[in-house]
Amino acid sequence: MEYTFGRDDIGRYFAEFSMGHEAFGRWLNEELGQNRQQLDSLLHTIDQLQQRQIPEFELSGIEYCLWLTREEAQVRAHILDESAPDEELAELSFYDDELQAGCGLDDFKAVLEAWRDLIGA
Helix, strand or coil: CCEEEEECCCCCEEEEECCCCHHHHHHHHHHHCCCHHHHHHHHHHHHHHHCCCCCEEEEECCCEEEEEECCEEEEEEHHHHCCCCHHHHHHHHHHHHHHEEEEEHHHHHHHHHHHHHHHCC
């Protein structure tokens, strides 16, 4: 999973992820942003998962839901869980990479730590 972090022309932080993982970038940009308290809480939760203190974790945001287990992290757009006619779902399949993604928990933790370094948390 490759990604790029940066700042745009007006100083906002952004994340862009490689094909197949774009949903992580959207989740970082739209759900987590610069919320340092939530970032620290997520890193603490990952430590709890890795130390087998909790079996899983779910965080439902405005547009995405984040699921963490002891092995992996997944983000999924709420729109995928809404009932829609089959034709609409077929059209969405072209954009699935922006709506859901998964990776190993260690990789996700590394992403969050790099994001924290960027935003100065």
